[in-house]
Amino acid sequence: MKEMWSSDLVNMKPYVPGEQPKDRRYIKLNTNENPYPPSPKAIEAVIAAANADLRLYPDGECGLLVDAIAEFTGLPRTRIFAGNGSDEVLALAFRAFFAAGAKARTPDVGYSFYPVYAAIFGTNVEYVPVNEDYTVPVGRFIDSPGGVVLANPNAPTAAALPLADIERIVAGNPGRLVLIDEAYVDFGAETAAGLIEKYDNLLVVRTLSKAHSLAGIRAGWAMGCENIIAALNTVKNCVNSYTVDRIAQAGAAAALRDREYFETTRRRVIATRERAAAALRGLGFEMTESKSNFLFVTHPEFPAKELFKALRERGILVRYWDLPRVSDRLRISIGTDEDMQTLVAAIADILGKKRP
Amino acid sequence: MKEMWSSDLVNMKPYVPGEQPKDRRYIKLNTNENPYPPSPKAIEAVIAAANADLRLYPDGECGLLVDAIAEFTGLPRTRIFAGNGSDEVLALAFRAFFAAGAKARTPDVGYSFYPVYAAIFGTNVEYVPVNEDYTVPVGRFIDSPGGVVLANPNAPTAAALPLADIERIVAGNPGRLVLIDEAYVDFGAETAAGLIEKYDNLLVVRTLSKAHSLAGIRAGWAMGCENIIAALNTVKNCVNSYTVDRIAQAGAAAALRDREYFETTRRRVIATRERAAAALRGLGFEMTESKSNFLFVTHPEFPAKELFKALRERGILVRYWDLPRVSDRLRISIGTDEDMQTLVAAIADILGKKRP
Numbered sequence: 001m002k003e004m005w006s007s008d009l010v011n012m013k014p015y016v017p018g019e020q021p022k023d024r025r026y027i028k029l030n031t032n033e034n035p036y037p038p039s040p041k042a043i044e045a046v047i048a049a050a051n052a053d054l055r056l057y058p059d060g061e062c063g064l065l066v067d068a069i070a071e072f073t074g075l076p077r078t079r080i081f082a083g084n085g086s087d088e089v090l091a092l093a094f095r096a097f098f099a100a101g102a103k104a105r106t107p108d109v110g111y112s113f114y115p116v117y118a119a120i121f122g123t124n125v126e127y128v129p130v131n132e133d134y135t136v137p138v139g140r141f142i143d144s145p146g147g148v149v150l151a152n153p154n155a156p157t158a159a160a161l162p163l164a165d166i167e168r169i170v171a172g173n174p175g176r177l178v179l180i181d182e183a184y185v186d187f188g189a190e191t192a193a194g195l196i197e198k199y200d201n202l203l204v205v206r207t208l209s210k211a212h213s214l215a216g217i218r219a220g221w222a223m224g225c226e227n228i229i230a231a232l233n234t235v236k237n238c239v240n241s242y243t244v245d246r247i248a249q250a251g252a253a254a255a256l257r258d259r260e261y262f263e264t265t266r267r268r269v270i271a272t273r274e275r276a277a278a279a280l281r282g283l284g285f286e287m288t289e290s291k292s293n294f295l296f297v298t299h300p301e302f303p304a305k306e307l308f309k310a311l312r313e314r315g316i317l318v319r320y321w322d323l324p325r326v327s328d329r330l331r332i333s334i335g336t337d338e339d340m341q342t343l344v345a346a347i348a349d350i351l352g353k354k355r356p
Numbered sequence: 357m358k359e360m361w362s363s364d365l366v367n368m369k370p371y372v373p374g375e376q377p378k379d380r381r382y383i384k385l386n387t388n389e390n391p392y393p394p395s396p397k398a399i400e401a402v403i404a405a406a407n408a409d410l411r412l413y414p415d416g417e418c419g420l421l422v423d424a425i426a427e428f429t430g431l432p433r434t435r436i437f438a439g440n441g442s443d444e445v446l447a448l449a450f451r452a453f454f455a456a457g458a459k460a461r462t463p464d465v466g467y468s469f470y471p472v473y474a475a476i477f478g479t480n481v482e483y484v485p486v487n488e489d490y491t492v493p494v495g496r497f498i499d500s501p502g503g504v505v506l507a508n509p510n511a512p513t514a515a516a517l518p519l520a521d522i523e524r525i526v527a528g529n530p531g532r533l534v535l536i537d538e539a540y541v542d543f544g545a546e547t548a549a550g551l552i553e554k555y556d557n558l559l560v561v562r563t564l565s566k567a568h569s570l571a572g573i574r575a576g577w578a579m580g581c582e583n584i585i586a587a588l589n590t591v592k593n594c595v596n597s598y599t600v601d602r603i604a605q606a607g608a609a610a611a612l613r614d615r616e617y618f619e620t621t622r623r624r625v626i627a628t629r630e631r632a633a634a635a636l637r638g639l640g641f642e643m644t645e646s647k648s649n650f651l652f653v654t655h656p657e658f659p660a661k662e663l664f665k666a667l668r669e670r671g672i673l674v675r676y677w678d679l680p681r682v683s684d685r686l687r688i689s690i691g692t693d694e695d696m697q698t699l700v701a702a703i704a705d706i707l708g709k710k711r712p
Contacts, residue, residue, distance in 0.1 A: 002583065003531060004453055004532070004533050004583070004587070005453065005587050006453060006455040006458065007456075008456070009587060009591065012590055012594055014590055014592075014593030014594045015594065015597055016593075017413070017416060017597045017598075020412075020415060020416070022415075022419075033411055033412050037408030037411055038408075038411060042410070043406050043407065043410070046406040046410075047406045050399050050402040050406070050607075051393075051399070052393030052394070054398070054399070054402075054569070054573055054607070055389055055390045055391070055392065055394060055570070055571060056376075056384070056571055056572050057373070057387055057389065057571040058571075058574070059376055059378075063378070084440065084596060084599055085596065085598060087595075087596045087597065088595070091596055096362060096365060097362060098362070099362040099364075100363075116593075117594070117595075120595065175359060175360065176360065177360050213410070214410055214411070215413040216409060216410035216411065216414050217410055217601050218598060218599070218601040227358065231361050234370055235476070238371065238472050238476040239443075239444070239473075240440060240441065240443045240444045240447055241371055241373045242441060242443070242571075242574060243574070244574075245572060245573050245603075245604055246572035246573065247402060247572075247601075247607075251406075
């Protein structure tokens with residue numbers, strides 16, 4: 001049946017994103033979306049872009065969006081690449097730097113898309129075990145035989161490395177690409193953007209899907225030296241010249257310019273996270289110190305898989321992976337305060353305990 | 357400088373799309389965009405989708421858009437794949453069926469993205485010379501040693517093969533993928549969609565960028581048997597789960613459902629094309645019989661390259677390639693009647709002739 005397929009695809013295991021249910025209304029704490037809507041200015045910009053010019057191709061270089069990213073980050077335009085969500089940027093980076101047998105190190109617990117990119121682009125990945133407490137063993141990423149791919153904060157562990165450790169890794173791999181995936185950085189970790197002008201082997205990837213509440217619009221970006229940005233453009237322009245549509249470019253640029261809304265929203269998520277973490281600890285959960293918009297929790301008495309199922313039956317979606325090292329854990333996205341109160345009450349009920 | 361790049365990228369020549377000028381207002385007849393705006397219903401749908409749900413990821417399977425494509429084409433949903441413009445769909449198809457040394461035949465004059473896909477995915481392409489009149493030599497595409505890639509109508513030649521010839525090619529390559537790129541089919545050629553249920557080696561690719569006036573929104577689709585659709589989904593989900601954003605899905609679906617607007621618009625473009633073709637013939641141009649929204653013209657006395665430059669100076673952009681077999685030709689997109697009258701007057705002036 002698959003005889004026409006490229007042979008390496010036949011057993012390829014694609015990435016499986018968190019469920020996007022259609023059957024009923026859930027409290028959706030499974031895909032790390034933001035519980036708050038995007039900036040009203042982003043919505044206004046989308047509406048303003050809904051005009052006759054949609055007949056024209058977008059700017060393939062995303063000029064106006066790159067302007068907004070430059071303002072947001074303080075970096076020059078020449079060090080920025082805009083793409084269709086950070087997943088596209090990550091895929092382009094794997095193709096540009098880690099293809100066809102190139103080596104890269106990444107933690108064994110990390111974003112589950114990395115092994116998929118590695119499979120389709122032929123990266124020779126060495127998975128470095130994270131420590132027992134899920135922190136990243138920094139020393140193991142110095143003098144990598146190839147590049148380094150690291151989410152900071154890491155997913156799904158929620159734990160972050162301090163900037164000094166990231167700099168040690170970047171400085172410890174001259175001439176080898178260090179990719180830092182900062183999808184969740186706005187929820188309490190330190191960005192490595194400030195190192196871009198100092199190191200020519202650092203690629204930092206960001207998204208508007210999380211802190212900017214724009215998962216539905218598909219926009220992300222990369223920061224690196226001109227040589228790195230040129231490589232991403234080369235791959236992109238060999239595949240699809242226009243991946244970010246006119247409306248996404250306009251909406252994303254407006255969201256980045258509404259700093260105040262961004263600051264307010266991410267602080268609300270952080271505050272809710274701290275309250276939810278305390279309540280779950282009160283129910284006996286153990287967890288990593290989250291610098292993300294999700295918690296990575298385990299309960300000493302109640303198996304994660306059963307809890308996942310019991311929550312689903314009650315209309316609450318969280319994320320569970322039946323994979324080594326994480327199968328006793330749940331990843332719970334931070335919703336509104338009300339969402340998290342409902343979650344905590346449901347868990348308390350499932351555990352047969354009163355809320356503390 | 358490029359030592360970190362994957363070695364095959366260093367000399368890769370990306371696709372170069374037609375110019376999207378920012379310096380001044382041009383009459384833009386260089387990228388085959390539709391001169392008319394998208395359906396008002398598409399604009400309304402985009403505006404309606406500009407809401408708080410943009411915080412959520414889109415449906416990665418583009419369910420509601422696939423519904424609209426199924427209605428538009430009369431095919432079952434299981435035979436449809438929706439993507440970020442037909443360029444993305446083509447890239448996924450090259451990766452899925454023509455990667456890593458797989459063979460494919462394509463005309464030597466064709467969409468200039470095909471050689472770029474071939475380079476980045478490692479397709480072993482045999483370029484079959486088109487006839488002197490730019491028609492495709494059908495017999496040369498029977499019993500291909502690998503697959504077949506064919507734009508119908510072809511670009512930039514504008515010429516189309518009749519459906520019977522397409523069927524001969526599909527039937528003449530059992531077990532080998534025949535990819536028919538129908539980006540321009542709505543301007544007068546016959547679609548091969550009706551063959552999908554009969555042949556399991558046929559992949560037909562479409563776009564909303566041309567006849568539906570939605571180049572700015574990035575939406576296209578593929579039609580094929582379930583096995584072919586599964587291959588496209590496998591590659592897509594190894595690269596980026598959500599390439600078509602919420603707003604594009606909504607706008608594209610609404611455009612497809614506004615059949616009346618679509619029919620009116622494409623007929624207007626066809627009528628303008630016939631008038632423009634007659635006027636240019638009156639100025640001494642020779643051309644292929646266009647079934648597309650562009651003309652592929654040559655003038656026996658005036659070099660195409662000089663005409664391209666002279667038109668640009670007058671604020672009119674057309675497309676010119678300094679490539680074998682086409683360097684004496686211009687590709688002129690069909691604009692409004694007024695655009696084309698301005699073009700014809702400018703050319704008459706450049707040629708030093710009166711308009712006929």
